[in-house]
Amino acid sequence: MSAPQGTQGAANAYWREHLKLLFTLLVIWFVVSFVLGIFLAPALNAIEIAGYPLGFWIAQQGSIFVFIALIFVYVARMNVLDRKYDVHED
Amino acid sequence: MDLTTLTFIVVAITFAIYIGIAVWARAATTGEYYVAGKGVNPIANGAATAADWMSAASFISMAGLIAFMGYDASVYLMGWTGGYVLLALLLAPYLRKFGKFTVPEFIGDRFYSRTARIIAVVCLIVISLTYVIGQMKGVGVAFSRFLETSYTTGLFAGMAVVFIYAVLGGMKGITYTQIAQYVVLIFAYTVPAIFIAVQLTGNPLPQLGLGSTLSPDTGSGGVYLLTKLNQILVDLGFNQYTAQKGSTLNIFLLTASLMIGTAGLPHVIVRFFTVPRVRDARKSAGWALVFIAILYTTAPAVGAMSFFNLFNTVQPGAIGAEEGSLAYDNRPQWFRNWERTGLLEWQDKNNDGRIQYYNDKNAAFAQKANEQYGWQGNELVKVDRDIMVLANPEIAKLPDWVIALVVAGGLAAALSTAAGLLMAIASAVSHDLVKGVFNPKIGEKGELLAARLAMAGAILVAGYLGLNPPGFAAQVVALAFGLAASSLFPVLMLGIFNKKMNRAGAIAGMLAGLTSTLVYIFWYKGWLFIPDTNMLPDTPDYWLFGIGPQSFGAVGAVINVIVAYVVYKVTTPAPEEIQHFVENIRVPRAGGTPAQ
Numbered sequence: 001m002s003a004p005q006g007t008q009g010a011a012n013a014y015w016r017e018h019l020k021l022l023f024t025l026l027v028i029w030f031v032v033s034f035v036l037g038i039f040l041a042p043a044l045n046a047i048e049i050a051g052y053p054l055g056f057w058i059a060q061q062g063s064i065f066v067f068i069a070l071i072f073v074y075v076a077r078m079n080v081l082d083r084k085y086d087v088h089e090d
Numbered sequence: 091m092d093l094t095t096l097t098f099i100v101v102a103i104t105f106a107i108y109i110g111i112a113v114w115a116r117a118a119t120t121g122e123y124y125v126a127g128k129g130v131n132p133i134a135n136g137a138a139t140a141a142d143w144m145s146a147a148s149f150i151s152m153a154g155l156i157a158f159m160g161y162d163a164s165v166y167l168m169g170w171t172g173g174y175v176l177l178a179l180l181l182a183p184y185l186r187k188f189g190k191f192t193v194p195e196f197i198g199d200r201f202y203s204r205t206a207r208i209i210a211v212v213c214l215i216v217i218s219l220t221y222v223i224g225q226m227k228g229v230g231v232a233f234s235r236f237l238e239t240s241y242t243t244g245l246f247a248g249m250a251v252v253f254i255y256a257v258l259g260g261m262k263g264i265t266y267t268q269i270a271q272y273v274v275l276i277f278a279y280t281v282p283a284i285f286i287a288v289q290l291t292g293n294p295l296p297q298l299g300l301g302s303t304l305s306p307d308t309g310s311g312g313v314y315l316l317t318k319l320n321q322i323l324v325d326l327g328f329n330q331y332t333a334q335k336g337s338t339l340n341i342f343l344l345t346a347s348l349m350i351g352t353a354g355l356p357h358v359i360v361r362f363f364t365v366p367r368v369r370d371a372r373k374s375a376g377w378a379l380v381f382i383a384i385l386y387t388t389a390p391a392v393g394a395m396s397f398f399n400l401f402n403t404v405q406p407g408a409i410g411a412e413e414g415s416l417a418y419d420n421r422p423q424w425f426r427n428w429e430r431t432g433l434l435e436w437q438d439k440n441n442d443g444r445i446q447y448y449n450d451k452n453a454a455f456a457q458k459a460n461e462q463y464g465w466q467g468n469e470l471v472k473v474d475r476d477i478m479v480l481a482n483p484e485i486a487k488l489p490d491w492v493i494a495l496v497v498a499g500g501l502a503a504a505l506s507t508a509a510g511l512l513m514a515i516a517s518a519v520s521h522d523l524v525k526g527v528f529n530p531k532i533g534e535k536g537e538l539l540a541a542r543l544a545m546a547g548a549i550l551v552a553g554y555l556g557l558n559p560p561g562f563a564a565q566v567v568a569l570a571f572g573l574a575a576s577s578l579f580p581v582l583m584l585g586i587f588n589k590k591m592n593r594a595g596a597i598a599g600m601l602a603g604l605t606s607t608l609v610y611i612f613w614y615k616g617w618l619f620i621p622d623t624n625m626l627p628d629t630p631d632y633w634l635f636g637i638g639p640q641s642f643g644a645v646g647a648v649i650n651v652i653v654a655y656v657v658y659k660v661t662t663p664a665p666e667e668i669q670h671f672v673e674n675i676r677v678p679r680a681g682g683t684p685a686q
Contacts, residue, residue: 011673011676011677014677015676015677018676022179022180025175025179026175026179029172029175033168033172033345033349034342034345034346037164037168037345038164038338038341038342038345039338039342041161041164041334042333042334045332045333049301050301051300051301051302051303051314051315051316051317052300052301052316053316053332055161055332056161056164056316056332057301059161059164059167059168060156060161060163060164060167060387060390061297061300061387061390063167063168063171063172064167064168064171064379064383064386064387065383065387067171067172067174067175067379067383068376068379068380068383070175070179071174071175071178071179071372071375071376071379072376074178074179074372074376075178075369075372075373075376078183078369078372079369082369082677082678082679085677087677087678087679088369088678088679089367089368089369089678089679090367
């Protein structure tokens, strides 16, 4: 079942765009949790916002909110991407 | 009405609800039994996933862990939530597109290998069985402590309820009970937290209360809670609450291992097989994290606030002054209650009839306390971290129904996780072993019966292990996450993102990740966790580069990927039809055929 060239090209383009989105989101995921929440946390703790040392807040609260946002951004962007390449369901 | 009766009534009502749901959600086909007929609404599945995921440990122990570890407990908060980003982006949608029943089935089909499938089944069973022991123990303990039954009776009651809805309803029954259990557990967790936040800070949102100033009747009005907590801890010879204490490398690797392990846990992954479409799987992961975050962002507040309450109780005045320490005879009622359970223990080392709680392992402070205050050592010789959640309602002087609710919540957390794990085990046995390996010709009815029998068997095994918990039960969390991170997650990811990855690479990678992680854990914890068989003491001084055994999963995952790549490079790539299979799962609706 070899797909026609055009379909194959489109499928590759879809996957490339998808990977680009994944890469961007995972960079943010890494920076927020590991860079800000762990490696830079001691330094960020010098900054205090509304009673929270910043590094501590990112590690125990902020990062979790960012994780949620990342998934919903992914959901929205993928819905757009699926339609653009006409691979969406229903 | 006394507390025990009230608790009994509340627990009985919740159990009746679970059984009612079971009768309504009976499964008639294998599709319903394994994946709830793929008809679960994504938001509902999010709630079910949250209950599936949040165990007795999340509900009872996590806030206490945070209290005693402060910043360093962030590894659990980030590790156990950040994994959902990996799950949503790297696994869930494609596995849903695959559209069959189990995780080992995907590994077997993708790597065209029965061997790979069997290795995956073994990993799944080890991970899920070790995990389920803790849940069964949680059920028994909750019953024996709050309902004045024996541990065994409690365990049997829990087993009976799970038996009814899991054997009857399979994944369908489990899904809808998990949703009900989520409601019970989240209500039970947040109500006391809101009360405490209001009492201490005047702010009803615990997430904001954590960063608020203390209210005047705490004796430290106007000071930020965290500032005050840092100050108390330092004054008593402990480390600052908000400062990092462990090694950065170990904190980094532990967080990474928990994240990767979370994403690789089969009982969580399989929840995303139950939604109707690929886009629902993505959305559902987001909702799961929202529901999880309600508890996970509340826990740091519960930890810090109940810790503050503890210090404020035992150290009501100036440190070193005689009246600064609480007289033992004046201890509050909750203190007496928890002493009786053995979770809180006091020893009057300097015979002054007062409670001194401080860090006597800090040599400089211990010496100062001894010379200037006449303290002879820390007198709260035991403060079990679990009381941070369990004693909360009493410390905050909340009405009895809140305490009853907390018990029902803890049971809901334990039962929902246990059911999810048992489902993963049962389907691996009936679908991957019985149908996949031993008797491929088995029909729909036969397989459904096999699935029910496997579930009944899994419940009995789990119950047996709950009654006779192996001595290593406390250690196995490291094992479960380590195995999920080092064996299942990498091979699933490679199977989706590298379409040429072949059978030899996958098998070699899984075995390498698995073996390296097992050896590293056993090296410090003892072979098969048998005491005194460890090769090196399990302390940071002896850890390789300061990497703790719990943190090794991420390293095992990297080893898995490297070995898989090397072996794949020197062997033949996956056949053409497998590459088409991978291209097909990467898009929600491929090749012009609508997804089912």
